[in-house]
Amino acid sequence: MKRKADVEGRRRVLCDAAIQILADEGAKGLTHRKVEQRAGLPDGTTSSYFRTRSALLRATAERVAELDAIDFEEVVQRCAQAETKTTDTTLSVLAEMVMRSAAGPALDRSRARYELALHAHRDEVLHSALQDVTTGFVALSERAVTQLQPGPVDRALVEKQARAITTFINGVSFRQVFGHPGVESAEELTQLLHALVAGVAASHHVHNGQL
Amino acid sequence: MKRKADVEGRRRVLCDAAIQILADEGAKGLTHRKVEQRAGLPDGTTSSYFRTRSALLRATAERVAELDAIDFEEVVQRCAQAETKTTDTTLSVLAEMVMRSAAGPALDRSRARYELALHAHRDEVLHSALQDVTTGFVALSERAVTQLQPGPVDRALVEKQARAITTFINGVSFRQVFGHPGVESAEELTQLLHALVAGVAASHHVHNGQL
Numbered sequence: 001m002k003r004k005a006d007v008e009g010r011r012r013v014l015c016d017a018a019i020q021i022l023a024d025e026g027a028k029g030l031t032h033r034k035v036e037q038r039a040g041l042p043d044g045t046t047s048s049y050f051r052t053r054s055a056l057l058r059a060t061a062e063r064v065a066e067l068d069a070i071d072f073e074e075v076v077q078r079c080a081q082a083e084t085k086t087t088d089t090t091l092s093v094l095a096e097m098v099m100r101s102a103a104g105p106a107l108d109r110s111r112a113r114y115e116l117a118l119h120a121h122r123d124e125v126l127h128s129a130l131q132d133v134t135t136g137f138v139a140l141s142e143r144a145v146t147q148l149q150p151g152p153v154d155r156a157l158v159e160k161q162a163r164a165i166t167t168f169i170n171g172v173s174f175r176q177v178f179g180h181p182g183v184e185s186a187e188e189l190t191q192l193l194h195a196l197v198a199g200v201a202a203s204h205h206v207h208n209g210q211l
Numbered sequence: 212m213k214r215k216a217d218v219e220g221r222r223r224v225l226c227d228a229a230i231q232i233l234a235d236e237g238a239k240g241l242t243h244r245k246v247e248q249r250a251g252l253p254d255g256t257t258s259s260y261f262r263t264r265s266a267l268l269r270a271t272a273e274r275v276a277e278l279d280a281i282d283f284e285e286v287v288q289r290c291a292q293a294e295t296k297t298t299d300t301t302l303s304v305l306a307e308m309v310m311r312s313a314a315g316p317a318l319d320r321s322r323a324r325y326e327l328a329l330h331a332h333r334d335e336v337l338h339s340a341l342q343d344v345t346t347g348f349v350a351l352s353e354r355a356v357t358q359l360q361p362g363p364v365d366r367a368l369v370e371k372q373a374r375a376i377t378t379f380i381n382g383v384s385f386r387q388v389f390g391h392p393g394v395e396s397a398e399e400l401t402q403l404l405h406a407l408v409a410g411v412a413a414s415h416h417v418h419n420g421q422l
Contacts, residue, residue: 024333026238027237027239114325118237120389131391166382167394171377171378171380174325175381177328179338182374182377191414192414194414196403196407199406199409200402202406203405
C-alpha cells in the first residue's frame, strides 16, 4: 500500500506537470501520457492516480487553488507585517501580487487557470473546484476593502467593492495571459483599484440616500 | 472558378460553425471535419477553404472581429441617435452591449474569443488577428471617454481611461463566460465605468500637478 504522504506528493508532481502542459499547449495538448512524461514518471502513472480526463482536470484545478492560496496567504502576512498601516497597504500588496503573475511560473498558472475556467462550463465538478480559487480571491479582496472603510463596516458595500476589484483584476490577469497588459505597474493598478473602491462607495451611498 | 461572393459566404458559414464548436467544446473539439458537419456542408469543404488548423483559427478570429465590429457600430449609431446627449450616453450604451453578451449567440462568441485568445500566445498571426478585436474595442472606449472630458481633449488621459475600462470589461466578459457574473446589471456596470473614468482622471491630474 502506498503511504499517504507519497501519494499526495506524487499527485502534486503530476498536477504541476499538467499546469505546465495547459500553459504551453492548452487543454488540447493535455493527455495522461504527456503528464507522466513531463513529470519524468513511468508510463501509466497518471492513470493510476487519475482514471479519467475529468479527474485529472479537477485535481489540477485544486492544485491551482492550493498554489493561489499560498500567494494569498503571503499577501495577508506581508500586510500584517507592514510597518506603516496606511490605508492602501492591502490594495498595493494585492496589486504587486497581480503584477508578479505577468511572468514566470505564476503566468503559467494563470494560463492554466483560464484554460480550466473555459472548460468549466462543460464540467460541473471542475466548475466547483475552480470556485475555490474565486472564493479565496474574493475573501482576500474583502479583507483589503474592509481595511479602507471608515467607521463601522457596511457588509453590502464591502461585497460590492470586493466584486468590482476582483472583476477588474480578472481583466488585468486575462490581458497578461493574452499578452496585452491592461496596466503597466503595480502603482498604476493600486490607483485604479482605489478609484474603483471609492467609486463603488460613492454610488452605493447615493443609492442609499446617504449623500 | 468560384465567384467571390460565394467564396466569402461559404467562408463565413464555416467560421460561424467554428465559433459554435469553440463555444461548445473548446479548442480541443475543433476539427475540420466537425466544422463542415456543423455547417451541413460536404466532407472536405473546410479543408478546401482552410488548409491548416492555423488558417481555420485565424479566419475564425477575423470573423469574431467582424461580428464585434457590427456590435460596436450599433453602439456608435445608438449614441448618435440618442435624443438626450447626457454625459453618460456612450458608457451606458456600451454597458448594455456588454451585458447583452452574457447570453445567446454573443455569449458563444465571447467563449470562442477567449478560446482563441488563450491559443494566441502560441500563434503570432492569430494573435494579430485578435488584436483587431482589441483595437476596435479600444477605439469605441476612447470615443466613450472623450465624450466625458470637459474642455480640450487630453489624449494621454483618454488613452489611460480607455485602457482601464477595456480592462474592466475584459474581466466582466470573462466572468460571464465562466458563469460568475461580476456585475448584475447594465446600470451597475455604467456606474462602475464612471467610477473608473473619474478615478483615472483624478490620479492623472494629481500626477501632472493639476490638483
